Amino acid sequence: MSRFCHDRVRRAIVERVQPTTEPPIPVDLDAAHALGVTDASGTLHTQGEPRRIFDLASVSKPLAALGVLVAVERGLVDLDEPAGPEGATVRHLLAHTAGYPFEGEETVGAVGARRIYSNTGFEVLAAHVEEATGHDFPDWMEQTVVQGLDLVDLEVDGSPAAGYRSTVDDLLVIGRELLTPTLLSAELHAEMTAVQYPGLSGLLPGYGRQKPNDWGLGVEIRDGKDPHWTGAHSSPRTFGHFGQAGSFLWVDPEAGLACAFLGEERFGPEHVRIWPGITDEVLARFAGRSRG
DSSP, X not given: OOHHHHHHXXXXXXXXXXXXXXXXXXXXXXXXXXXXEEOSSSEEEEEEOTTSOEEOGGGHXXXXXXXXXXXXXXXXXXXXXXXXXXXXXXXXXXXTOSSOOXXXXXXXXXXXXXXXXXXXXXXXXXXXXXHHHSSOHHHHHIIIIITTTTOSSOBOSSOTTTOOEEOHHHHHHHHHHHHSOSSSOHHHHHHHTSOSSTTOOEEETTTEEESSOXXXXXXXXXXXXXXXXXXXXXXXXXXXXXXXXXXXXXXXXXXXXXXXXXESSOSSHHHHHHHHHHHHHHHXXXXXXXXX
């Protein structure tokens, strides 16, 4: 067995047999689901079905953004080089300010004028990275993110906007990467998680118009948004994404925690109702806890 394969198997065994001693966090949902919490050093808690592969829907976007930013880190792509519609850049595409609609390639706004959440922008990003790297985007994701983080279950063959699949176990590894980056420099990670084009308003799908609707590079930034899918006690610096598959991944740098949720039931009123309470319970239990 190659060293790479051996390391992957070893990580799978070590991470997946660790029992949790915490009582379950209340999740008022009948459908199958999984929930996990991690800090920078390792998994703190899992419940439900953390090893089951679920659809990610738009939680695919921050993962794809990580792949794009690896290309930036390696000097193959520049954040401010042209990409997409005239006047737009890679940065605009990552920050949902290129003027594309949710779906479709005909722009509906001026570049940099509004925050228009777009699947198309991520499809265009993938094509741009393919041209810059000479790799198909799924291939690039496999080499840089899946292998780079020694992931076991993440499937990256689908659309970078909403087509990936994963387990909570693997999302927690990604959460740790977003807490303490290894694939990106500290400077690029800071740029990823900083507000891009401050002050822009826009719709947050499922939660209405937000003013401002702050985003980083491929991740939504909580700031003072209300209503919101994270908790009342989440720090303004919290960043992440949720998806229509009933999925979320958030990272709270001030709490030093990341949390992932996946499930069978598609996003709807029940998720709007229960997710903030889940997050607040995670923060109450685990923020500031020493693992020593």
